[in-house]
Amino acid sequence: MNQIKDKFPEGDSFRSELNGRYRSATIGQILFLSALLIAVISLTALLYNIVDGAFGYTAYEYKKDPATISSKPLTELNQQELLDVLKANISTGAYKKLNNEQAMETRSQADLLSLILERIIRIETKATWSLTQSLFHKAEIEAEVAEKYPDAKLEFRNWLTFSFLTSPMSSRAEFAGARTAILGSLWLVGIAVLFALPIGVGAAVYLQEYAPRNFLTSIIQTNINNLAGVPSIVYGMLGLALFVRVMEPFTSGKMFGVTDSNGRTILAAGLTMGVLVLPLIIINAQEAIKAVPDSLRQASYGVGATKWQTIWHHILPNSIAGILTGTILAISRAIGETAPLIVVGASTFITVDPNGPFSKFTALPIQIYQWTTRAQSEFHAIAASAIIVLMVMLLSLNATAILLRNRFQRRL
């Protein structure tokens, strides 16, 4: 006994050894804290970069001075006065064309105002500056504008305005809005979750409760786990081949009597996203079902319940929290994916809102990508605004799912 006791350090040697252990612990703690700091800094840098681009000074010129067409400032004119200004300053042909698109009397004040600004005043952005530049280098900016663009007006502009959210696309950055893209993204996420959630949960229930534990089941399980990591563009190719081409009668709506459409619809894209997030939902649902304690199943079977009754009344209600977590992850993935949407055929320039599953579409990530690739800096500014919109949408969808999950968890 004593021989073994001697092998342990005692007294001072024990204490110095213990101090060594404490040192390792402190080093570990510092490393973990540094990791956290690096993550926080990266995220802050990302946020800063985005916000920086969405606000700032703009120098722009009018092709026609608003004072020459109206005695009062344009923003103070009412609808009838705006109509008069419009009629007086554009050709009758152009006016008729606008009227055919949508009757002039029914257009809103904001609509008429932006038409005037676009067609008559013809605002042209000369240069934009980021938020930091605008805040800290105001004097230099003013000097530059006075030198390079003497006719231009300098104004602090918030690119993320309400009209940005509600306007459709335009080829001019000052008038372009994200409305079509926002609606497109919402439709996509909706279709994807509607498709993937029941199928994913059903597959998970079968794998956990019904499937026998044999070789075939483990192959299926491995494959599902792997599919969660496949690059999204591969899903895009699948969507193109399957939903856009092979299933064209269904996705284009020809089966339902819709004409003048092809397979590149929001339905095809939504289904592609659905298949993309399906492995995620299955894996999460499986974990949630596994987490339901076996004692609950035994209690249910003990009172003479069938397997289906046990699943429907006990297992599913008690795994809803985990399933919703999977849905959150799926939504986050679906809303941000760009590559598969490009392959499946998101429109690059579309001004019409999606009005059904068989319409052409665009989505926020595509819009952002497009605007970022343009040369003019004002497009970068609205790209930054669109990124903020995307993030807010993402956070709201996540928050809703988290609220739902907490509500279900508290019931237990």
Next chain:
Amino acid sequence: MENNQTPTYAITTNDLSIHYGSYTAVKGVNIKVEKQKITSIIGPSGCGKSTLLRAFNRMNDFVPNCRVTGELLLHGQNLYSKDVDPVEARRRIGMVFQKPNPFPKSIYENIAWGARINGFKGNMDELVEQSLRGAALWDEVKDLLKKSAYELSGGQQQRLCIARTIAIQPDIILMDEPASALDPISTLRIEELMQELKKNYTIIIVTHNMQQAARASDYTAMMMIDDKRSGGVIEFDDTRKIFTRPSDKRTEDYVTGRFG
């Protein structure tokens, strides 16, 4: 003795054996469980008591690789024959588990749910009250029926599980160490409850508490593992006889506390 009636048996086993793959967990059990009496199964840890108990209501079906050979006769019909539906068997043979496992629902729903899925058409409120009275829990929870079952104490939860079991009117109640997770007072209450319950139900209880078996049961089955690690019933008799004049030496060693 006093009456010359042959006792009626709720369960009879004929050479019942339970195998997990190639390993035989329980070997050759031949016992006759008398109706409306309490039969206890005792023995050291790991000798297959719970496995045997779970065979009585086909709960072993959920364990992969589990095979049962031999016969288990419930009122003369072999429970393990191909044309017997295990769901129906579990309706006739209820089970109370070691750790109380009420459903995460209200007290009322715990009892009502089992009745409802079995097609109960009568007055549910009456059934709930009757079951709770039968489990000696009514007075404590009659104003709390909508509360979650998880807010009850351990002993109350176990009695709720008993109420849930008797609500569907089984013939037999299996109890797998029902009081081992409870304090002594709750344990005593469960034992008193068992004496009441046996007036209407046949009770089979697994326990490693010998005093409990001696106090509460009418018949006792003594189980032991052999050198091939298979469990078997080495003695089955009147409780008083098992604990005062056991026939098998191993039984005597166990009940006198020389080991186990």
